[in-house]
Amino acid sequence: xxxxxSSPSPPDRRPLIAFAWLWVGVPLAYGLYELVQKATKLFxx
Amino acid sequence: MSPPVAPAGWSRWLVPPAxxxxxxxxxxxxxxxxxxxxxxxxxxxxxxxxxxxxxxxIVMLGLSxxxxxxxxxxxxxxxxxxxxxxxxxxxFLISALGAASEQYWLIVLGYGFVGxxxxxxxxxSPVSTLIxxxxxxxxxxxxxxxxxxxxxxxxxxxxxxxxxxxFGADHSGIAxxxxxxxxxxxxxxxxxxxxxxxxxxxxxxxxxxxxxxxATTGVQVSAASAVRTPQFWCLWVVLCMNVTAGxxxxxxxxxxxxxFFADTSTPVSLTASAGFVALLSAANMAGRIGWSSTSDLIxxxxxxxVYLGVGAVMYGLIALLxxxxxxxxxxxxxxxxxxxxxxxxxxxxYLKDLFGTYQVGAIHGRLLTxxxxxxxxxxxxxxxxxxxxxxxxxxxxxxxxxxxxxxIGLLAVGFVANELVRPVDARHHVPAPKETAxxxxxxxxxxx
Numbered sequence: 001x002x003x004x005x006s007s008p009s010p011p012d013r014r015p016l017i018a019f020a021w022l023w024v025g026v027p028l029a030y031g032l033y034e035l036v037q038k039a040t041k042l043f044x045x
Numbered sequence: 046m047s048p049p050v051a052p053a054g055w056s057r058w059l060v061p062p063a064x065x066x067x068x069x070x071x072x073x074x075x076x077x078x079x080x081x082x083x084x085x086x087x088x089x090x091x092x093x094x095x096x097x098x099x100x101x102x103i104v105m106l107g108l109s110x111x112x113x114x115x116x117x118x119x120x121x122x123x124x125x126x127x128x129x130x131x132x133x134x135x136x137f138l139i140s141a142l143g144a145a146s147e148q149y150w151l152i153v154l155g156y157g158f159v160g161x162x163x164x165x166x167x168x169x170s171p172v173s174t175l176i177x178x179x180x181x182x183x184x185x186x187x188x189x190x191x192x193x194x195x196x197x198x199x200x201x202x203x204x205x206x207x208x209x210x211x212f213g214a215d216h217s218g219i220a221x222x223x224x225x226x227x228x229x230x231x232x233x234x235x236x237x238x239x240x241x242x243x244x245x246x247x248x249x250x251x252x253x254x255x256x257x258x259x260a261t262t263g264v265q266v267s268a269a270s271a272v273r274t275p276q277f278w279c280l281w282v283v284l285c286m287n288v289t290a291g292x293x294x295x296x297x298x299x300x301x302x303x304x305f306f307a308d309t310s311t312p313v314s315l316t317a318s319a320g321f322v323a324l325l326s327a328a329n330m331a332g333r334i335g336w337s338s339t340s341d342l343i344x345x346x347x348x349x350x351v352y353l354g355v356g357a358v359m360y361g362l363i364a365l366l367x368x369x370x371x372x373x374x375x376x377x378x379x380x381x382x383x384x385x386x387x388x389x390x391x392x393x394x395y396l397k398d399l400f401g402t403y404q405v406g407a408i409h410g411r412l413l414t415x416x417x418x419x420x421x422x423x424x425x426x427x428x429x430x431x432x433x434x435x436x437x438x439x440x441x442x443x444x445x446x447x448x449x450x451x452x453i454g455l456l457a458v459g460f461v462a463n464e465l466v467r468p469v470d471a472r473h474h475v476p477a478p479k480e481t482a483x484x485x486x487x488x489x490x491x492x493x
Contacts, residue, residue, distance in 0.1 A: 010055075013055065013059065017058050020063070021062050024065040028196050030200060032327075034202070035323050035327055038319060038322075042317050042320030
């Protein structure tokens with residue numbers, strides 16, 4: 001009879017990965033949005 | 046302080062956001078110009094005086110990256126990010142005190158000197174770690190981080206402007222804005238400090254699979270030895286020439302597009318030229334991630350051939366045909382700026398190819414002196430020549446023809462320097478430890 005595996009499996013990191021990318025992604029998206037607003041003036045201004 | 050080692054199951058995709066939280070913050074430096082007009086009016090400063098904190102910060106960036114690189118390698122990325130956080134945020138807090146008490150020297154000391162140290166240490170802090178986590182895609186990994194430095198200004202520029210509008214542009218409003226910047230960036234950068242981990246050493250004895258390729262096999266060269274190799278100085282010239290050429294466009298972008306089409310049926314308005322500058326920033330950022338990732342596929346030497354060779358062709362097209370076609374002018378300028386960003390972002394991976402991962406962060410720090418040099422050289426050439434041409438009675442596109450030819454020449458010098466790059470001589474290699482020597486001996490030498 002085999003022993004059950006006693007070593008704990010590593011925790012699921014996906015929520016942390018999502019949080020970390022949102023943390024940096026949201027401000028970057030804001031910066032890009034402002035950039036697009038300015039850049040369109042090249043064609044409309 | 047020992048570097049924080051990743052526990053079993055740690056994902057390498059947590060390291061790029063850690064790096065980005067630092068680079069997106071310190072990239073604020075390029076948005077310093079937002080503070081210039083209010084500082085000038087509230088403290089009675091000249092344009093030259095109000096530029097002083099930024100200029101000192103860039104000098105300190107180069108110096109701290111060059112001289113602090115070895116400490117960063119020794120103490121690890123968490124130590125480096127903590128130093129960057131403390132210096133960058135306290136720089137703002139000291140500046141807030143300076144603005145509140147109308148003591149301008151405190152703003153120069155805070156933002157320029159203390160904050161500048163944060164810029165340099167922060168810039169190199171994640172490079173070595175990212176390369177170790179992504180040995181299969183070092184260009185992409187460092188491209189993400191260094192793209193963040195470009196992105197930092199995109200965030201800070203509208204954010205700081207809105208803050209000054211809300212708090213007021215007098216000295217107490219500026220002080221409050223500096224205070225909020227210091228505190229916000231401290232919180233934002235904390236994510237990087239908490240998340241960053243170095244890969245576990247090869248052969249970790251806990252039975253779990255490797256979370257990252259920590260083994261440093263292949264060619265390894267110390268930072269002290271690297272600066273004595275011709276390869277380092279070839280790359281120094283490559284970076285310096287590529288950055289100078291990019292600054293040639295960046296520095297005069299708005300007046301350049303206006304002058305080029307001033308005498309045509311479709312002149313460019315001031316608002317449209319501001320849009321052109323914004324579009325160049327986007328190309329600069331896209332180049333950092335796009336071209337740097339491409340270098341993982343086509344090789345570092347080839348991508349620099351593109352940056353320098355095709356860049357020279359683009360400058361040639363602007364010089365010859367730029368004033369005849371606005372789309373062509375815009376397209377060429379965008380390509381040049383994407384190469385400018387790509388050049389910054391690809392250099393750490395090029396250094397890794399030549400000198401290994403052993404002290405790549407420290408070597409990168411020393412190489413950034415090329416950036417500082419280009420930061421002085423580029424604007425000096427373009428502005429000086431444009432002024433002389435104007436004095437000589439030239440106008441329109443003719444104002445820039447000589448500058449453009451000089452940029453082509455500089456890119457040609459960089460191209461030759463890139464061609465001279467060869468694998469590093471074995472006498473500069475760090476002796477490999479016994480357990481990795483056998484692995485290294487079985488590996489093909491990496492070509493640059």
